[in-house]
Amino acid sequence: MSQFNYYDNIAHLYDRTRWMTESVAEEIAEFILELVKATPTTSFLEPGVGTGLNVLPLVKRGYSVTGIDISQEMIDRFRQKLHEIPLNLKLIHADASQLPFTDCSFDVVLTVNMIHTVANWQQFLREIDRVLKPQGFYLNARWITPPARLEFENYLRAILAEYRVEPRSKVVEIDIESYFQSQGYQSNYAIASEWTVSNSVEELLSFYKLKAYGLCWSVSDKIFKRIIKKFEEFCVKKYGSLTRQLSSQAKYEVWIYAAC
Template sequence: MISITEIAPYIYRISTYDPKIDMQFIQFLVKDEEPLLFHTGLKGMFPLVYDAVAKIIDPSQIRWISFSHFEADECGSLSFDRVSDIYDTTRGLPPGISEQITDFIINLVSPTAETKFYETGIGTGRIAVPIAKRGYSYTGVDISEKMLAELHQKLEGVSHQLTAIKGDATSIPFADNSFDVALTVHVFHLVSAWKQALAEIRRVLKPGGIYLYTHGNMNFSKVNEDVNQGRFDFQQRWQDIIASYDYPLPGYGATEEEVLGELREQGADLETVVAAKWQSELTVGKLLEYYRNKVYRNTWHIPDDIFARAIQDLQDWALQNYGSLDYDLSSESKFKIVVVRNWA
């Protein structure tokens, strides 16, 4: 589905919506003496974009095609390059919790000196580095060069068997049956081709291998034991605000229910365990600061001028709804793991 809007004289916004992945892509066409098309969308969308341009001008008249940048989110996944330097600060684990999770994983899978770990979306190595520091072989891929740079910096001067490379989750550059344990932590909600990424993990996992899956709750759609009402209302209000400016939250990947359903259909045995619990301290003011600083991916797709207005709307609503920026949104956090067996 495509919509065309003349947002300024001779400047057109082309909004291309793909219902298969619930994602909207934006292109701009500048109609002048040398017409310019700003962004083209994914390769599979070229015919749609071509037809949209044809409704404005003859596509053969285009003289310039421009890209402000090129990242993996234009390829169907989402790169965290832009927040790599603050990722651990804003999404890191509290002191002691990382070691607690590491202990839990080690006790769960009972690795030997020959055990090989693998992780899709290894990022800054929140999970990988503590395991690798204990001497185990660990391999991972990530689409973000800057996240990987943060990981490698943590390993400077440390003896380890960790290999982390830039790679595509949907085309892992390793042979079949290469690893004993595979992990994904807060990844599949960011990957549009998540079924292919899941199939790749199954391919490289040895027969009888264990897959540890953790989804995360950033895309919560209802209040539950992991999401309190205040935090839920805040995110829902943000989504309503950006939708009112015609910039709804893009859909990227899967829900937790979709991934677990796929695993069950493939005959896997699933067991949910809690590796760690801790109290996450948060106020309305702190959460508003995170949004203002574009810490979360649901702020990244909005132009600066629209974003400034949207943030002001959010602050006005927050003060009215909560009464104070000091309103407490703290809650108990859990690191939940779905242990997948009899799958590889």
């Protein structure tokens, strides 16, 4: 199954296995609105909108939001968060790397942890440039994995390597900065939010048992069961107890490209 389509399988558990919360999303929405000097008519597009974690606060505030995602299940989860689909929200089931819009359609384009999933990222960046209005903003954001969770994940990666498992293809280096600077955009960087994330070892183990993350997706179930068993035994020795809490800071980073 492709990397993209696997999101259909994890849509039902996506939100609870990530580390964004509603309160953090609200804080980030405030940051974005101030950053782009939003007015009531400001329009937003998020390719790879998923379950709406990033843009739901904007929808609730009445801003025009369009979201595209290749996973119908993820879009359905977004819809379920609303009693009814408001007129200011449009959700499209399609390949987010191909934007079915006319030139100069949006004031703000937001991507979050998704550029690496696009097969032809150069074409995708051209598409973002095309659909942005003059004086528009492209915001390329990512959630930084909390260090304690990243350390936990790296222990699993080491065990995967013992089984000679290649969990995912290596992420290609994407030079977004050079492209948008060549198009005359001004660039900047900011941390929109920092917050503490806490999970028990047992809880994190349960997320990986459910194959909630990309490094697990290409591993066969037969091999994965052996890997998880070994990983659980490792965790008991490493952390002393599966009830131990792992806490550290997460960040929401934004690279800002402003059209001149």
